[in-house]
Amino acid sequence: MIAGPHTTEAKAIDLKAESAILVDAETGKILYSKNPDEALPPASMTKMMSEYLVLEAIDSGKISWDTTTQISDYPYSISADPSFSGIGLTQDKDYTVEDLYNAMAINSDNAATIALAELVAGTEGEFVKMMNEKGKEMDLPDFEFVNSSGLENDSLKENHPEGTDPKGVNLLSARSAALLAYHLINDYPKALEISSIPEVEFDGKTITNWNWMLPHNSVNFKQFHYEGIDGLKTGFTEIAGYCFTGTAERNGNRLISVVMKTKSEEQRFKETIKLMDYGYNNFEKVELFPAGYQIKGESTLPVTKGKEKTVDIEIKDAINIPIKKGEKDKYQIKYHLDKKRLTESNELVAPIKKGEKIGTAELVYEGEDLGFITSNETKQIDIITSDSVDKSNWFILMLRAIGDFFSNLFSSVVDMVKGWF
Template sequence: MNSKIKQLLALTLVFSFVFGSLFSFSQTASAAPALDIKAEGAILVDAETGKILYQKNADALLAPASMSKMMTEYLLLEAIDKDKISWDQKTSISEYAHKISQNRSLSNVPLRVDEKYTVRELYQSMAIYSANGSTIALAELLAGSEGEFVKKMNAKAKEFGMKDYKFVNSTGLNNKDLFGNHSTGSETDENMMSPRATAILAFRLLQDHPEVLETASIPRMKFRKGSDDEIQMENWNWMLPELNSGYKGVDGLKTGSTDLAGNCFTGTIKQGDTRLISVVMNTDSRLARFKETKKLFDYGFANFEKEKILPANYQIKGNKTVPVVKGKDKEVNVATKEPLSMVIKRGEKENYKPKFVVDKKKLTKDGELTAPIKKGETVGHIKIEYKGKGDDYGYLLDGDKEGKTEVVTTKSVEKANWFVLALRGVGSFFGGIWSGTVDMIKGLF
């Protein structure tokens, strides 16, 4: 074998190895990785729409521990928005709140019965350090007693459309830790929520009160700085970028831990124009809850992307017009009011198909709009349906943001005058007679 043939064979072997390796790599890279979340329950959702990207035992009723405080935060921020209380308002501390605050085996800042504290101070210690005494003090301020506040918590959960939940106190502690001060449930009851319900709570908190992140994202703060009661608070959310399990973009939201709950975490992260919400419940350790959350965030950003699915003024083939009765025009063009963007699976844009859903309340029994019609009048919506082969978990709740956009009329249609309507009526009458006559004649032959 001469040297040229040897060189050619060698080059062939090299190219085969290189291209074979590249092909093998590309095949592996394109496949979505298996997601093994070591938690009793978990869920990952798009914070803008509530689209569920992953779930595990999403409806299992589990103990959320201090993640319950997200509901206390919501009710507090709602009360401030409605001017029922203010940030600088001061409140006294009850014997109950004081006694809980002195228990350093729980997460707490020390409170005094002979001092008054601002709402802001108590809120910061609750949101950053999960202070239980502060939470009870806020509950008493907002409702007169923790028992009455718990009623508000359950009522708000029902309003949100949460299905799997039960609140028995404001903190998420087991009732046995409340020194006999529990007013709801048994002595050993604890708050319960499913991962889905917890995600709904976080979703509504971020949608309605995004200012919660201004405090939730603070890594460290001194409580009552410069006083005898000064205490360094380090945020229990160690995934904040400045802390020891830091992850870029994490800015909330709430941890939880009890014997029944294990270690839990509701996290939120924003990268680019995408915000995600995650929930992991009953993990093995404080660090494990962040490790499992990292898996969820990695999975979310690696396998999903925000895409514009439909532009504004989009028309579906076959549904570009809607018939009109009693109008100068016999039909009207319809199109999407706004563009629609969604978080979708990477590389699968073609598997998300638009479907026109007409608002039947706007139509006659014959499927017509009745003039007069205004430009921009809503006649239905376009919903995006996933036609791919993978799992599609739907949305947290039925609502206006479920991968859909309104369809509206693109122009006005005035009502026809009586003369035009009369002519149409005559035309319809004689048209009916003519059709009947033709049918009769056809029958003779």
């Protein structure tokens, strides 16, 4: 396991965002955080959970990309309202799941999101229940979903999802948003394939991705283009400010960033660039310890009732995490043996199989560590036995017992004689 999380590294970057986090997408290692546990309105970053549930429904066979649905009165009223800047859905027309998903994930369309929620769950209210249940399943630490789109409930008026507060607001911390993104892109890589599309045709017109860091053709967006960016979700409302959950991959190294409550569309991307640059310029993924690594001086354990008197122990898997460049020597391993496996004399009892787990290891860092996005606790590294040790036969055990008896008797006599003098 690795100790953490402790303090943040907010001073490492002059970041103009209320809350932010940077995470390694493979291991979940946190590289930077600023107020990561402050629950804030995420606006349309909410749609990451809606995307997840739609992709899950497709994966389970409940719906398919070719499934069609029509637009009910509720999402139609949202799409027809110019204040929501919708793509203009029409009624009495069949829309495929693929088209509506593209509208949701690429153009952040609210009505398309609601239509998909109704298709998957029957009503948006039931879909919201699914969102909150999935959030608990993912162990999101700070969250609440009150609708599928990220709008404030009071803007939906009488259409706010049943069972939710009429004035309710979706909430996510930066840590929760990053963990949600982590699950979305790792469980369903298709989400990245779609979120990386700068423009797409929808219903005879071109709709644009609000993620300006993608390779758009517009001259206005080119200053924000960032090599490797292929997702993930923007967000904006008056109370949320400008938010962005981004992800990029360079040389096989994927990072996830979150900035919340910045002051402008431009600023959310400028701050994301700062985060990504910090991650790619200051960290490297290295093998700290190979599989089979043994701590010097602690590489064996005594064995009782076995044909061998000791057994070698080692870590089961290699430890590969992103670390600050040049800090490999600041990491050590500390063993935590399972006391239930040991006798009062700290011996393992034969028979012992090769590869048996006999404890966990702690990765210790000489500094402040931010831990992992995937757990508020620790990462576990198994300690296992390197070899098998068969149980000795009864005759050998008897001889050893007799030998131990006389050895202990001799020691007692020696101690008694010493006492006379």
